[in-house]
Amino acid sequence: MVDRTVKIGGAAGQGVQTVAEILSVILRRSGYYVFSLEDYQSRIRGGHTFTQIRFANQPVHAAKKSIDLLVCLDSLTHELHHSEVAPQGFILGHVSPQESSASLGRLIAIDFEKEAVNLGDRIFANTVAIGALSRLLGLAPQRVEDYLAQVFSKKGQEVIEKNIAAFRRGAELVGENKLFGEETIDPPENPPRFLLDGNQALGLGALLAGCTFYSAYPMTPSTGIMNSLASKAKEYGILVEQAEDEIAAINMALGASYAGARAMTGTSGGGFCLMVEGLGLAAMTETPIVIVNGQRPGPSTGLPTRTSQADLHFVIHASHDEFPRFVFAPRDPQDAINLVIRAFSLAEQYQVPVIVLSDQYLADSKVAYQDVVVTEPVKRPLPVDGQEEYCRYALTPSGVSPRAIPGGKALVVVDSDEHDECGHLTEDLTIRVRMHEKRMKKWEAMKRETRLPFTMVGRDVNLIGWGSTWGVLWETRKELARKGIEAGIIHFNELWPLPQGLRDILRSLVSPIVVEHNYTGQLAELLEQETGVELGERITRYDGRPFLIEELCARVEEVWGRG
Amino acid sequence: MVDRTVKIGGAAGQGVQTVAEILSVILRRSGYYVFSLEDYQSRIRGGHTFTQIRFANQPVHAAKKSIDLLVCLDSLTHELHHSEVAPQGFILGHVSPQESSASLGRLIAIDFEKEAVNLGDRIFANTVAIGALSRLLGLAPQRVEDYLAQVFSKKGQEVIEKNIAAFRRGAELVGENKLFGEETIDPPENPPRFLLDGNQALGLGALLAGCTFYSAYPMTPSTGIMNSLASKAKEYGILVEQAEDEIAAINMALGASYAGARAMTGTSGGGFCLMVEGLGLAAMTETPIVIVNGQRPGPSTGLPTRTSQADLHFVIHASHDEFPRFVFAPRDPQDAINLVIRAFSLAEQYQVPVIVLSDQYLADSKVAYQDVVVTEPVKRPLPVDGQEEYCRYALTPSGVSPRAIPGGKALVVVDSDEHDECGHLTEDLTIRVRMHEKRMKKWEAMKRETRLPFTMVGRDVNLIGWGSTWGVLWETRKELARKGIEAGIIHFNELWPLPQGLRDILRSLVSPIVVEHNYTGQLAELLEQETGVELGERITRYDGRPFLIEELCARVEEVWGRG
Amino acid sequence: MDNPFDLSSDIAWCPGCGNFAILKALKSTLSELNYEPHEVVLVSGIGQAAKIPHYLRVNVFNGLHGRSIPVAFAVKSANPRLVVIAESGDGCMYGEGGNHFVHAIRRNPDITVIVHNNQVYGLTKGQASPTSEEGFVSKVQTLGSLSAPFNPLSIAIAQDASFVARGFAGDIEKLKEILKQAITWPGFALVDVLQPCVTFNRVNTYTWYRERAYYLDVQYDPEDRVKAFEKSLEWGEKIPLGIFYRHRKPTYQEKFYALVSYPHLLYRERAVEEVLDRELQYFQ
C-alpha cells in the first residue's frame, strides 16, 4: 500500500502553493487519493510557509506528522522540518548548512534557483522542483509534461517549452533516486476524480443551492468562498459584492434575501462579531440567511492564518435576547457542499439564520474524492403571492408564517422592532408575548430537524468531535485499530439545536474523549450541559495547527492508558 | 403601617415623569421610603406612559400591582388602569367617559388643564395635579410649596408664585377627601435621606471609582449613565464623548484606558452587539474596561423602552475564541454603586473586561435609602513605571503582567494579534500557546474572586434570581411569609465566573424556583450546567414589564401548590 | 382622488413636527408619479424619522439603526424593478450609518436617500447629532458640542454623488418637486430635508430656517461640481435649498446587469445535476 507524505516549504511568495497545487493535481491524475494541508503566515512575502500533501492508493482524510519527502524551496525549510522526515525519506532542495549533517533523511541538495537561472530565468525554479520531486515519486513524465503544458497554455508556446525543459532538468538532477523502493505502486480500482478544498466546496454548495447574492468583506480564512462565487458571477448571474465592512455585508445579504434572492455572507471571528447585530435582525425580521464563520485563533485578530474551533459557544449565543438558529460545521469539503445546501433549505423553511462554522483547516485543505455526491435536495419553499391583506407575521401553529417577497400584490412589511402580525411596529405587550412565542416556537420543530452525529461506537475508547476534525478522527481510529485498540467515533456536523436522543448514545460510551481545537473543550461542555452525561477526558489543541494523526493517536493512547 | 401606591399616567410629553419626580422627592422628604417604576413607550409625545410610586414607612424594594391612587393626566390612563385601583382607592383627574361608572375606586374628576388655563396657562396643569394628590395623601402643604419654590427657583418669582397658586387650587379641588383614613401616618425613626435610580447609581459608582473617560452612543436604557457623568464633566474633569457609533465608543474607551484613564462605556443589546469585537480586543490586549449593557427586550430593536434579562448567555460568550471576563448584575441602585466600583478594581487587577448587566427596570427605578453606603474600596493598582526593557506581557505565575502606561520610560506595546511578551506580533506558535495559557490562567484566581449569591434559605420554597429582581424577590418573600409560606432567596449579583461552592447551596434547596425576565430561563440553565443540580421550576416573564409583587407571589404559590 | 399610499395609523410623532410634512410630501410624490404601493420599498433605520414607513402603504424594511442604505442597495440589486427609497434621520444616516452613506455613493445604486435632518437625536431625547451646530448643549453635551457639524451635501459632492439636493419640511410643494426628481433620477440621489424638531431642537426652528432658507435660482448650474461644492458650504446667514448637484452616470445596477444575462437575482430553476457536472470539471 502506498501512503506517503510530501512537505513543500519555503518563504511566502516563493511558490510553495503553486508547486503543491500542481503536484496535488498530478498525483490525483496519477490515480492517488490526496489530502493536502496549508500552513502559512499572515504576510505576503518571506517568513515561512508549507503545504503538506499526503497521497495514497485509498482515500485519505487527514495529515500525518511523518514526512517521506521534504522539498525545501529555501534552507529555512530544511532547518525547521528535517527532523520530521522518516528514516527512509528524502530531503530535496536547498539545504541548511547547519542542519545538513544532522538530517535523518537522504539528502539531495539542489539549488532550484541556480538551476533555473542557468535555464534562463529564476522563474523556472518551481518547475525544476516539480521535475525533481516527480522523478523521486516515480510519476509518469508524460503526464506531468501534459499538465504543465495545460497550466501554462495561456502564456504561449515558449513558456511551455522552457518549463518542460526545467522540468526535465529537475528530474535529471535526482538521478536514480526513488522514494518507492520495493513498494508496489498500485493505483486504486476506483481512482479519485475530483480534488477540492473547503472554501471551494462551500462556494460550490452555495452555487448549487441557488445562491445569487454574496456580500462580504475579505477575511482569512473565508475569502476563498467569495473568490469561488465571484469566479461564477458572470456565468450564473451572481452578485458578489465586497462591502465596506461586515456590518454592511450582513445587512446587504438580508436586504437581498428580503427581496427574494438566496443570500449568503462569510467572514471570520472578528468580522462575525460585527455581524452579531445583523444576526438579531435576521431573527427578528425572520429573514432567511446563511452565514459562514471561518474560525481562526483569537481572541481578537489573533493568528489570522491558523485554525481553531473556539467560536461554538459564541455563535450559539450571539446577539441579544433569544431566538432560534441552526449551527452546522462541515466535516470535510464533500460534507460542506451538502451542508450549505441544507443550510439554505432550512434557513428558508424556518425563516431563521443558519450559521456554518468552517475553519482555516477545512477552508484550505484539499481532499480527493472518487465522486462528489450531492445527497441534499435543494428545497426552496416558493414565496407566496400574498393578497392585499397579506400579513408577513401571521400567527400559525408552527410559528412559521407564509412568506411573500416584495413586488407581488402583497405588501411585505418587516421590522426590527417588535411588531404585529402585519409587520408594523407595536408597543402592545400582549402582541409582544405572542410574537416572541411565535419565534421561539420554531425551536420545537428545529430540534427534531437536526441529525444525530456520525456514530460508530468503539469497544475501548470513543472519540467525540465536531466539524473539520472528522478526517483525523477517522484516520486515528484506523491507526488505533492497528495497535489493537478499538476506537469509536461520535462526530457532529449539526450542532445546534443539539440533536435529540444524544443522552442514550453518550451514556453508552466507554472512555469518551472529546477532541477539539480550542482551550476549554466547548463541545464537551455543551454535551455535558445538555445531556448531563459526564464526558471526562478532553484532548485539545490551540496553537493554531490541526491535529495530525500520529500525534492524536499518541494522545489518545496516553489518555486511555491512564484511564 | 403605611404602604401605598400612586400611579400617574398620561401621554408622553404631558409631564408624567415631572409630576412623579416631584412627588417622589416630597414623599421622601416627608419621611417615606419610596420605590418608583417607569413605564414608557419609544416615542416623545402621545401614546401612554406611567410612573408608579410606592411609598411606605419602611424600606420598599419593588412595585405592587394594586394601586391606591390613580392620577390620570389623560382619560386613556383611566381606561387602561382603573381596574388596578384598590377598593378603598381614589381615581383622580381626567376621567374616561366609558369607564367612569365601572371604576372601582372613588372618583375625583378634575380637568387639570382647564384649571390651569383658568389660572393663566396650561403649563400649570401638572402643579394642579400635584396639589390635588398632595392633599389626598395628606402631605404637609408647606413642605410641598417649599420644594416647588426650589424646583422653579431658576425661573423667577412669578413662575414660583403661579405654581404655588396652581398647587393650592389643586388641593382645594380635592376638598376633604383623604386616602388615609384610620391609618396612622407614622414616619420611620430612620427616615430615608436619598433617592436615586439605577442609572444615577451607575454614574455615581463610576465617578467614585475615578472614571475620567466615558464614551458611548446614546441608547435606551443606558443613556442616563452618560447624562449622569456628563453632568459632572466640568467639575471633575471627565471626558464624556458621544461617539459616532458603538464601535468607536468601545475603541475610544480602550484607547483611554491604555493611556491610563479609568474608562467605561455603556449601551444596550444592539449596541453591545457592535462592541463585541472590541470586547475581544480588550481581552487580547489585556486592557481594563468596564462595559454596561442595559438590557431591553429583543431580538434586534425589539422593545426599546422595556425591561429584560435575556442577554446573560450572550455576554458570557460574546466575541470569538475564549478569554476570561467578569459579568456582574446589580440588584438595585445601592448595589450598583458598589458593583461598578468593584468592576473597575477587578478590571484593573486582572486586566480583563468587566461587563455590568443593567436593565431598563434597574436603570429607571428610583429607590429611597436611609444611607448610601460605599462598602467597596476603590482599588487602583498603580501602573508600574517600567524600565526601558519593559515587556507589557511578561509571563508571570498568575497570568497578570505588570502594567505600565505610555509616557513613562517604558515603551508600552500592545497588539490585537497574538504577540510575544513585549507585545510584538508573533507567528511563533509556541509563544502563542504560552500567551493563550497566560490569559486563560487568570480564570483560576477570578473564580475565587466572585462572591456567593445573597443566600437566605427557605423551608418551603426557594426563589433564585439575579440582577434587578432582588427587590421583588425580597418583597415576595415577605408577602409569602404573611401567608405562612417560608420562602428563601438565592440571588446573584456576580454571575461570571460563577462563584465556587454553589453546588452545595443549590443541592440543599427545597422547591427551588428560578425567576427571570426572559423566555428560556438563562440563569437556571447556567446553574444547572455548572453544578449539575436540577432546578426544576422556572417563572419567567418576557413582555418587557417587571414582575410585580402580588403577581410573583401568586405564581410562586401556584408552582409551589403544584409541586 | 384617494391616495393609494394612505394608511391610517397611530403616528408617534410630536404635534407640529416637521416629519408630518415630509410624510405628506412623500405620499403625494409617490402617487403623482403613478407608482403603485407594491412597487415601492421603503427601507428605514431606527429613530423618529425612521418610523415613517409604518405610516404609508408600501413594502417596508424597517431595519437597524444606521443600516438602511446597505439594505436598500441590496433590495434594488436583487430586483431592479422595485422603486427603492432609504429614509431615516440624520443620526441614523450620517452618524451610525456614516460609512454606508459614504461608500454607497461610490457604487451609485439607483436608490433615493431621504434624510430627515433635524440636527438632533430625537428618539433618544435630544443629544447632539452629527449635524448639530458646534456648541449645541444637551444633557450629554453639557460643555456644548465640541465637534463641527457634518456637512452631508459637501461630502456627497466630494464623492461625486449622482444627485444631491436639500429640501425643507416647511415647504411641502417644493419638497415634492425635489423628491420627484430625486426618485425618478437614475442613480444615487440624496435629499437632505431640513426638519424642525419642535421638542428637542430649540436652535434650528421653523423660524430659524425660514429666515435663512432660499432656493437656488434658475441661473444656478447643478452640473458644475466645484461650484456645487462651494454652494454646499453656504450655511448660516443664508441656507440654500434645491438641487445642488447632478451628474448622470451609469448606475450600479445598469453596470452589473449589462455584464450578466439575467434580469434579477430572484429564484431561478437550476438543474442541480447539470450545474454540478459542469462545475466539477474545475476540480479535476
Next chain:
Amino acid sequence: MDNPFDLSSDIAWCPGCGNFAILKALKSTLSELNYEPHEVVLVSGIGQAAKIPHYLRVNVFNGLHGRSIPVAFAVKSANPRLVVIAESGDGCMYGEGGNHFVHAIRRNPDITVIVHNNQVYGLTKGQASPTSEEGFVSKVQTLGSLSAPFNPLSIAIAQDASFVARGFAGDIEKLKEILKQAITWPGFALVDVLQPCVTFNRVNTYTWYRERAYYLDVQYDPEDRVKAFEKSLEWGEKIPLGIFYRHRKPTYQEKFYALVSYPHLLYRERAVEEVLDRELQYFQ
C-alpha cells in the same frame, strides 16, 4: 548618529514595497523633530501597512482593523502630552474605518493620520480597496470593480479637516517634509501616502505614479478651501502632491481642557468619602 527610533525586527513586507520608504521617512521625521520614543504613540489597525508600529521604537497600540482613529483620539485626549499618530492602510482607514475617519475630522483632535494608500487590500491578497480605480480586476472583482474610488482628500476638505496632504513613497525627502509639518500641526492632520504595492497592484506602480505625480508649487494657496477641493479632484494624467489644505482652528483637546481644570485624564487621588458626600446632596 543613531536614530533612537530604530528597532531591529523581522519586517514582513515584500521586498520593494513602498512601505519601507514610509517607515524610513517616519523614523527620520520623529528623530529630526527631537521626539523621544516614549513620547510617541503609534496606533494602527490591521493590514500590511498596519504592521508598521512593530518596526520602530515607540509606544504601540496595534488594534483592530479599521479602528485606529478612535483609539488615537482617546489616547491623545487622555494624555495630551503624547504625540499620537494613527497609521494604517487605505482599506483600514477608508473602508472598515470610514465612519471614524469622517467623524474624527469633525472633532479636530490633535492627531496625525498617515495612510499607506496602495489602492488595494494587500494583506488579504489583492482585492479592490476603496481607493482602487473603477474597473480594477481581482479574484473578487471578477467583473472589474463597479465602484468609483474614494477620494480621501476631497472628503477631508469637505469636512474642513485642519491639515490635508498627499505624499508619495517614491520620494522620502519630500515625504519627510510633509510628515514633519503634519505631526507638528496642531489639529487633525491627514497624510495620504501613495504607496506602490509591488505584489498586488499592477496598475498603480512606481512608474505609474512617477509619470503623473508633481508637487503643488509655492503659488498654491493651501488656505483656500474651494481651490483645495478643486485641486483634490485632479487625478489621472496628473496627480498633485503636497499640502492641499490647512486651516488652523482650536483642537478638540484645546477646547476640552480649556473648560475643565485638569491637565489630563490620568489617575487622580480622590477622597471617596468626600466625593460621595458632595454628590449625595443631589439625591436628597
